[in-house]
Amino acid sequence: MELKQSPGKEARAHNRIPFPARTATQMVDLRNSSTVTEFILVGFEKSSPSTRAFLFIIFLVLYSLAMAMNGLIIFITWTDPRLNSPMYFFLGHLSFLDVCFITTMIPQMLAHLVIKNHTISFVSCMAQMYLVFFMGVAECILLAFMAYDRYVAICHPLNYDQIMSQQVCVCLVGISWTFGLINGIFLEYISFRNPFFKDNHIENFFCEAPIVIALSSGDTQVSMKLIFADAIVVLLSPMVLIVTSYARILASILSRASSSGWGKTFSTCASHLTVVIFLYSSAMFSYMNPRSTHGPDKDKPLSLLYTIITPMCNPTIYSFRNKEMKGAMRRALGRTSLAQAESV
Template identity: 45%
Template structure:
C-alpha cells in the first residue's frame, strides 16, 4: 500500500514488493526446491558442527569454539533471508511490510558485520597458535574467547542500526517494488528520490569500517603466519600449519570477496541481476559450504563425526 503526497510526488510506503525471481516464473518451483534443499543442508551441516564442537572432548579448544560459533552465526544469518524467500516462492505473495523490511535489513547487516569480526578473531586465534604457541593457552583463555565472540556480535550493532534508520528515512517516490530477493541497501537506494550520494558515501564508510578493517587484520595475521610457517624446519610441521589455516582462508575469500564486490563497486556498473546473484553467494552459498570446508579438510572433525553419526 502507498499514498501519494501531492505535488512533491513523494510516496508514503506501507509495504514493499520483493520481485525476487518473478521474471522467470517457470523456474520458481525448481528454485523453491533448490533453496529448500540448500537451507536444510545449512541447518543440518552447521548444526552438526555445533554439536560435535560442544560434546567431543578432543574439540574443546579455542579454534573449534570459534568454528562452532561461526556455524551458529551462519544458521542465524541464512534464517534472516531464506525462509522469507521460500515463502514468497511458494505462496507467490511478494509483499513485505515496511517494518518487516527494516527489521530484516537490520538483522542482515548486524550479522554480516558479526561475521566480518568473527572471521578476524579466528585469524587472530591462528596467529597466536602458530606464532606464539607457548603463550597460546594463556592468551586464548576461555574467558578471552567468550569476550572476543561477544565483542564480534555487538561491535557492529550501533552503526548498522544507524545505517538502517538512515536508509528508511529517505523520501521514496514512484514504485515500491524491490527488484531483489530480500531487503538490501542497493535496491532500497534505487527507490529513493533525489540525490543519494551522501547515503552511498555512508554505505562505503560502513563497509570500510565493518568489513575492510577486519579484512586488513586478517591479512596482517596471515602475513605473520605465513612468515612463521616458512621458517619452520620440519616439512611436516609446515604442512600441518598450512592445513589448519587453509580452511579459514577459503571461507574468508568466499565471504569477503562477494560482499566487497557487492557494496564497493561503482554505482554505474550496478545491475539488479548481478546484485541478486552476489547477495545469494554470500548469504546462501558460503554458509552452505562452511561445514564442508571445515569438516572435509579437518581430520579431527571427521573423526568426531564418525564417532557421532553411528549413534
C-alpha cells in the same frame, strides 16, 4: 421561471470524498512523509515456472544442508568436552551466526519461488535488513578473530593458553556481537532516513540496503557515502587482519627447517582464505561500488554467494576436514545410535 437550488452541504461533502478508504491509511503515510507501505521483491519473478521450480529444489537442498551441517557443529562444539578449545568455541558461534543469517532470507525466497505474492511490508523489510546487518557484520569480525586465533596457535604455541584464555575468547565473541548490534542500528538508520515516494520494486530476493536506498527520495548520495565509509571499517579492516594473520602463518611455516606439515598448512590456509575472499569480495561489490555498476544480473548472483553458498561452505572448510571434529561426530552419532537402540 424556476431556479435550481444549489446542492446542500451534505451533497458537497459527499462529492469532496470520492475515495473514503484514503482517510484511514494514506493520510497516516502523508504525515510520516512516506507513501510506501510495502515493497515488492522481484527476485526470480521474471523466470519461467520451470526455472523457478528448479531453483526452488536447488536452494531448498542448499539451505537444508547448511542448516544440518551448521546445526551439527553447534551441537558438537557445545556438548563435547573434548572440543574445549578457543578454535571450536569460535566455530560454534560462527555456525550459529550462519544459521541465523541464512534463516532471515532463504525461507522467504523459497516461499516467493512458489507463490505469486512477492510483497514484504515496510516493517518486515526493516527487520530483515537489520538482522542481515547484525549477523553479517558480527560474522565478518568473528572471522578476523578466528584468523588471529590460528596465528597465535601456530606462531606462538607456547604462549597460546595465556594469550587466548577463556576470558579473552568470550570478550572477542562479545565484541563481534556487540559491534554487529550497534552497527546494524546505524546502517538501519542510514537506509531508512529518507522518505519513500518512488517505485517500491526491489530487484533482489531480499531487502538489500543499496537497492532500498536507491528507491528513497531526497539526497541518496549522502546515505551511499555513509554506507561506503561503514563498509571500509566493517569489511576492509577485518580482511586486513585476516590476510596479515595468514601471511605470518605462512612465513612462520616456510622459515622452519623441516618441511613436514607444509602441504596441510598451505591447504588449510588456502581453504580459509577462499571462504573469506568469497564472502568479502561479494559484500564489497554490493556495498562499496557505485549503483551505476549494479544490475539485477550482477546483484542476485553475488547476493546468493554470501547469503547461502558461504554459510554452507563454512562447516566444510573450517570443521569437517578436522580430525578432532570427525572424531566428535562419530562419538555423537554413536551416542545417538546407542540411545535409539536402548529406547527400542
